[in-house]
Amino acid sequence: MKKIICFILLAGWINPGIAQTDSLPAFVKDSLDNYVEKALSDWQIPGVAVCIVKNGKVVIMKGYGIKEVGTNDKVDENTLFMIGSNTKAFTATALAMLHNSKSLSLDDKVQKWLPDFKLYDPWVTKETNIRDLLCHRLGFETFQGDFMFFDSDLTMQQVREKFGKVKPMYSFRSKWGYCNAAFMTAGEIIPKVTGKSWAEFLKEKIFVPLGMNNTLALSKDISSASNKSSAHTVVLGELKKIPYGNIDNLAAAGSISSSVNDMSKWVMMQLDNGKLNGEEIMDASIISETGIPHSILGDGGHMFNKSHFSLYALGWFLQEYNGRKIVAHTGGVNGFVTSVALIPEEKLGIIVLTNTDANNFYEALRNEIQDACLGLPYRNYSQFFLQRQKRNEAEMQQQLKAKRDTIDSHPPTALPPKEYAGNYEHEVYGKMNIVLENDKLVMRFEHHKGRYGTLEALGGNRFFCTYSDPLYGRKVLAFTVENNKVKSITVRVADFVEFTPYEFYKK
16 A cells, blocks of 8 residues: 655655655565555455555555545545554553553552442452453453444443443453453543543543644544545445444544554554654653563464464564564454554554455555565465455355245244244343334344344244344344243344354343
């Protein structure tokens, strides 16, 4: 996502602060534009923004494509994208700043600052410290609870209350499991310490000092921004614009919107131990604190090159790759996927922002730039990932056709369809109801108003659910029946949202 010669040309202007490119690898100098433009077509991505920083300077910064499908509004270096979980490093950094100033300790028990904090196990509730919230070691399965929380009408306080009732799948600190509600909880400590909200603190202490003047902390604000990307997804091969995610109830986990121009300053500050253009923005110990490994994911590995160890620090993934330490994160939220990668030993940073959630190009491009800058062979990750996705899609299409053929054969259900209708409840989520409409069962959830799932019979007590919001996907759902009475239904949604099932019991 960038073009270069001796300087960087961006949307018709020349940035005098951009570094010379004579030392850049050939892929970046000569092939990047073609690589990205091809990917826009191959992956059906409306727009991409890319930035590469090296040795404290921006060497590439450029937008490609358009902000919204069906328009000619071009992406530029200041176009906002929702960055999803790349928000987490900002939250961890904010808390590390308070640790550095001795306003709190990252080893403080959470209940010291949030007396109403609760988890399922009372002992774990008392023992959980701030670090536990920031490194995903509470014992939850990855994404556990996110269907309930994500893009719902729950307030942050309601999310906190329901989070305290979710039974973790594993024991405390025994296993890494990505937990968005934990980061939300960590963000709620900030106002208790400072008197400022999480969003206000980030703006005052990070965004303004860095000159991240267009960056927005809360998802509610992107719709009114003047230079923004729209959110998109791909459904059955068709690119569609979708609504922005409403995720301010999980704000500290993923609600920031930013541009490559603003993110370049954040990345350069990270790579220069808290300094930007020679000016200290924050103490170096704050940067090092967030980079300390806390959780073990596994032994790592790479499809082509040497890679060892996969760890999680505070808001950052860590790995060893070709003899270098990689500090990185990705972000995914309704209609956007993004990537930020730092290679501190090379003073190299890579930012990739995309405005569809249905691509792996954001990772492919990061890998390609990373390899080129490390002198590794060209791999064409975009095609590698694309072919894999096409195989997966072909498989899914076959499975979908088989299910549609079954549905079209009108298989008998174990009970009359009206027997599956009624009111249901999950002990933590709350209420759900199923009604018979136009000979189809339609499922609606209490906290996801306006969204529904249409259930079509697969025979017996199994139904094929198509959610009205493509984010939640299509799933086979089964009812449990005892003595010819419906007892419950096991509800699942797309893995992008949550892996774990919800058992709703008929009332």
